[in-house]
Amino acid sequence: MINNINSVKIGQVWNDGRGATFKDELKASPSLGSDIDLAEPITAEFTVIRLKDGLSVLLENLYTSTDQVCSRCLKEFNYPIDVKTSERLFYAEPPSRDYDAMEVFLIDKQDMAIDLTEMLRQEMLLQFPMIPVCSERCKGLCTDCRIDLNTKSKHKPGCQVKSTTKNAETQAETHKPFAHLKDLIK
Numbered sequence: 001m002i003n004n005i006n007s008v009k010i011g012q013v014w015n016d017g018r019g020a021t022f023k024d025e026l027k028a029s030p031s032l033g034s035d036i037d038l039a040e041p042i043t044a045e046f047t048v049i050r051l052k053d054g055l056s057v058l059l060e061n062l063y064t065s066t067d068q069v070c071s072r073c074l075k076e077f078n079y080p081i082d083v084k085t086s087e088r089l090f091y092a093e094p095p096s097r098d099y100d101a102m103e104v105f106l107i108d109k110q111d112m113a114i115d116l117t118e119m120l121r122q123e124m125l126l127q128f129p130m131i132p133v134c135s136e137r138c139k140g141l142c143t144d145c146r147i148d149l150n151t152k153s154k155h156k157p158g159c160q161v162k163s164t165t166k167n168a169e170t171q172a173e174t175h176k177p178f179a180h181l182k183d184l185i186k
Contacts, residue, residue, distance in 0.1 A: 002026045002046060005120060011112035013050050020050040026059070032121040039065045039078055042120065054091040054107060057114065062086065062123065068132040073091030073148055079132065086123045090114050 001049040002008055005028050013022040026044040030091065044062035048055050067076050082185045102122075107114055145156035145179035 003028050005042075005116040007108075008046075008116060009047075009111075009113050009152040009162045010048055010055060010107065013048050013055070014107075014112055016050065016151065018050055018052055022048040023032050026062075027114075027157055030120070031059055032117060034122065036121060037066060039067050044083075049093060049113075051089070053093070054089055055114065057088050057090055057105075057116070059086045059116075059119075059123070060084065062120075064124070066124075066128075068129075070134035070138060071131050072133055074141065075134060075148075077132075077134040079129070081127045082126060083123055086119070088119045130148050138168065 002024050005026070010022070013020045024046050026046045029041040029043055032038070042062065042064040045060040047058040047060070049058070057126045063081065064080050065080045069076055076153065087106055088113065090107050092107050094105060094106060102118065105119065106113070141147065142149055142155060142159065142161050144161040145159040147153045147155060
């Protein structure tokens with residue numbers, strides 16, 4: 001079981017040569033930066049495959065969750081992160097071409113270890129919703145009196161939205177633009 005994602009030892013796979021594999025399970029509660037706050041530990045199946053010039057690291061069935069704030073009602077909710085597969089290459093030497101340090105992962109040959117922190121961080125950020133919502137049916141907050149529209153709370157006295165909502169509902173019931181469409185089919 002791998003608990004420390006900052007220094008995963010790969011010496012045995014590296015020394016066994018090309019085609020050697022190493023499998024284990026990952027269970028860790030790492031700090032992945034200020035933009036990701038995990039609500040529970042990360043669990044995943046972890047496979048390392050020795051290649052000619054480096055390693056292929058495959059994470060499968062990665063699962064964790066994070067606390068998000070709903071953009072409609074501003075309540076905190078738990079958002080699950082479930083990644084079926086993720087693969088990254090770790091190089092023994094930096095590539096000869098220009099490269100972005102965030103896209104190329106290197107093996108620490110002195111300690112014979114790899115750091116999975118950035119790989120996990122990138123993969124989880126890709127799973128985050130652009131607009132976090134606690135539920136598709138979340139009604140949000142009243143734009144005037146700021147009450148939670150998901151509850152049965154009444155609008156505050158003087159709320160302008162309350163009267164506008166009733167008028168809109170009445171108009172929706174009386175305004176039926178396709179009501180006479182069935183007469184044209186006859």
